[in-house]
Amino acid sequence: QVQLEQWGAGRLKPSETLSLTCAVYGGPFNDYYWSWIRQPPGKGLEWIGEINHSGSTTYNPSLKSRVTISVDTSKNQFSLKLTSVSAADTAVYYCARGGFRSTSCFDDWGQGTLVTASS
Amino acid sequence: DIQMTQSPSTLSASVGDRVNITCRASQSISAWLAWYQQKPGKAPKLLIYKASRLESGVPSRFSGSGSGTEFTLTISSLQPDDFATYYCQQYEGYPFIFGPGTKVDIK
Numbered sequence: 001q002v003q004l005e006q007w008g009a010g011r012l013k014p015s016e017t018l019s020l021t022c023a024v025y026g027g028p029f030n031d032y033y034w035s036w037i038r039q040p041p042g043k044g045l046e047w048i049g050e051i052n053h054s055g056s057t058t059y060n061p062s063l064k065s066r067v068t069i070s071v072d073t074s075k076n077q078f079s080l081k082l083t084s085v086s087a088a089d090t091a092v093y094y095c096a097r098g099g100f101r102s103t104s105c106f107d108d109w110g111q112g113t114l115v116t117a118s119s
Numbered sequence: 120d121i122q123m124t125q126s127p128s129t130l131s132a133s134v135g136d137r138v139n140i141t142c143r144a145s146q147s148i149s150a151w152l153a154w155y156q157q158k159p160g161k162a163p164k165l166l167i168y169k170a171s172r173l174e175s176g177v178p179s180r181f182s183g184s185g186s187g188t189e190f191t192l193t194i195s196s197l198q199p200d201d202f203a204t205y206y207c208q209q210y211e212g213y214p215f216i217f218g219p220g221t222k223v224d225i226k
Contacts, residue, residue, distance in 0.1 A: 035215075044206065044218075045208075058213055060213075060214040103215075104168070105153035105165060107165045109163060
């Protein structure tokens, strides 16, 4: 059973850069798509973007100008950077596994990281 | 972007009830729809994919139906562990969009 473990800074000041990493254990990494998804407190889920093992990315247009997702296949890890955060970016951020060799829904999730952007 | 709606937004039900949650897409997504269950403080859990396929390990009281623009998640006999929020998600095209959620609480 694959496990996703994520980490990163939980408290940021406005204009700083959010940085999170997700490590994949116990399952294959290559040939899958890997996503970041966020959820503001008390609200719904928003897909941020995805990457595959070769580094091909697709981002949500609503965040595209501020988002970078990268991959390190030697460590079975992928990372999220979101620049110029504001209070609107306060949310629980999840990493998740997508489809095998094609886009799909999300069958495994990380534990979530609450990121708070506040002065 | 494809827009997703869910109804109702809140549903009060009792243990043993049959529960139906509806999800609608703003355009046809064929069967590229998933359903998730989320409990407070936890990550969402995949229940149904490709509109009607039960994820491994999910109880058979959960079922999904529909295609095109209208979909339904059915819980045949609500159990105490099922009180949670349910989200649909389309993956027919980018960006992937989730519905706003349906909270199932105790009547």
